[in-house]
Amino acid sequence: xxxxxxxxxxxxxxxxxxxxxxxxxxxxxNSMYWYRQDPGMGLRLIYYSASEGTTDKGExxxxxNVSRLNKREFSLRLESAAPSQTxxxxxxxxxxxxxxxxxxxxxTRLLVL
Amino acid sequence: xxxxxxxxxxxxxxxxxSSSLNCSYTVSxxRGLFWYRQDPGKGPEFLFxxxxxxxxxxxxxxxxxxxxxESFLHITAPKPEDSATYLCAVHRAGANNLFFGxxxxxxxxx
Numbered sequence: 739x740x741x742x743x744x745x746x747x748x749x750x751x752x753x754x755x756x757x758x759x760x761x762x763x764x765x766x767x768n769s770m771y772w773y774r775q776d777p778g779m780g781l782r783l784i785y786y787s788a789s790e791g792t793t794d795k796g797e798x799x800x801x802x803n804v805s806r807l808n809k810r811e812f813s814l815r816l817e818s819a820a821p822s823q824t825x826x827x828x829x830x831x832x833x834x835x836x837x838x839x840x841x842x843x844x845x846t847r848l849l850v851l
Numbered sequence: 852x853x854x855x856x857x858x859x860x861x862x863x864x865x866x867x868x869s870s871s872l873n874c875s876y877t878v879s880x881x882r883g884l885f886w887y888r889q890d891p892g893k894g895p896e897f898l899f900x901x902x903x904x905x906x907x908x909x910x911x912x913x914x915x916x917x918x919x920x921e922s923f924l925h926i927t928a929p930k931p932e933d934s935a936t937y938l939c940a941v942h943r944a945g946a947n948n949l950f951f952g953x954x955x956x957x958x959x960x961x
Binding site for chain 1: 887894897951
């Protein structure tokens with residue numbers, strides 16, 4: 739039981755390049771989330787998916803798109819990376835959202851030059 | 852507007868020196884308050900959920916408490932392996948996500 743897995747662990751991009759961050763969970767959870775973590779700012783929600791087939795914007799969605807591929811997988815895409823998107827990205831999941839515990843992946847460290 | 856403030860930002864303790872971390876919150880309709888531990892280079896690891904004022908939960912050297920305005924994470928006789936950043940998060944009525952504070956970075960010196 740791996741929990742929440744994320745790939746890649748680390749990525750360097752040039753401004754304007756695109757990439758997709760992958761997330762998968764094996765806990766049969768319905769809800770999945772993408773956060774970014776920046777120094778002094780705490781974790782901020784980018785997008786979430788309450789259930790398979792649905793996605794919604796969070797606090798900081800600009801510059802990102804998401805796809806809930808199936809119940810297990812939730813990907814985050816940067817179409818044209820900007821230096822402001824340099825951050826650590828975490829995926830999380832929970833059974834039905836709300837006040838249930840969110841379980842986090844190990845993170846993807848992204849550097850945009 | 853939801854607000855979660857953690858203090859202090861950083862805390863250095865000698866091994867065995869007990870202390871408390873604070874999480875004060877302003878949120879309409881609190882449904883749950885969460886504590887997570889985060890080690891450098893890793894994702895947050897769940898510690899506790901508190902749902903109502905007066906509730907307390909314990910795990911090894913950690914004890915979390917909740918009032919109507921704040922939560923405390925008490926660390927009793929800490930060890931160097933307790934060194935980490937401790938994050939507080941709240942879930943409010945009508946929201947689908949958690950709202951996080953910026954964390955307290957704890958260092959326990961042998």
